[in-house]
Amino acid sequence: MTRVTDDIIIRAVARVIMPFIQIYALYVIMHGHHSPGGGFQGGVILGASFILYLITHGLEDAKKRMSELKAGLFSSFGLLIYSGIGLLCLIMGSNYLDYGRLSTLLKVIPAQARSLGILGVEIGVGIAVMAVMFSIFFDISTGGVVPEDEQELETGDE
C-alpha cells in the first residue's frame, strides 16, 4: 500500500498536481472570510496533497517531506496557535478568545482586529487538521510500524 508505484504517469501527474492542490488549500483557508471555506476544509485539502504524495511516491520519499514526527508536532502546534491567540486576548485584558482587544497590539480598529483574530485561528485549525489527517493516514497505511526501525533491523541483521 505504501510502496512506490511503478507507473511513471501517476507519479508525474501527482507531482504536477500537488502544488495546485496546496495553493487551493491555502486559498480556501485564507478566503474563509468571504466565501465558503475555512480552517477545517482547507486543512483537509492540504492534508490530502501530502497523502497523495505518500501514495504515489512511497513512504521513504514522503518521510523526507513530512515525517510522522513532524505531523505530530504540527498538529500540536496548530492547536497551540488557537489557544495561544485565546490566551493573548486574556493577557490583553479581555475574555478568552475575544479578539477585539487585540486591536491595541495590531494597531487596527477592533472590528478589523476581530477579522484578523479569526484568520489566525483558522490558520491554526488548518495546520492542526492537515497534520492530523496525514498522521492518521500514515498510521493506518503503515500499520503503525515506522520504517526507520526496519532499516535499523536490516543493517543489524547483516
Next chain:
Amino acid sequence: MRFLALIAVIITGIILIYGSVDMPDWGDPHSPASLHVSPRYIEKTMEETATPNMVTSVLADYRGYDTLGETTVIFTAGISCILILRERKRRKKRKINPKNPTNHV
C-alpha cells in the same frame, strides 16, 4: 441484563421524543433563536467583526470556544491513532526479511 438495556434505551427514546415535541418548528420565525440570536448576528457581523461571511464569524468568533473544542477533538483523534497503532519499541527485537523489508504484517 440485555433486556434491562433494551428497556433503558426505549425509555430514553420516549423521553427524547417527548422533549422534541416542545421544540420550535423548523424555520419558525417566532422561535427564541430566530427572535434575538440570529438577528443580532445578521445585523452586527459586519460592524463587529468586519467579516462578510457570517458563518465564519459565528464559527470562529462568536462561538470560538466551540471551534476550539472541535479542533481538540480532531487532535485527540490523531493522538489516539498514534497511541493505538504505533508500536515503535516492541518491533525492534523482531527479525524481518531483508529482501522484502516493507512486508510487515
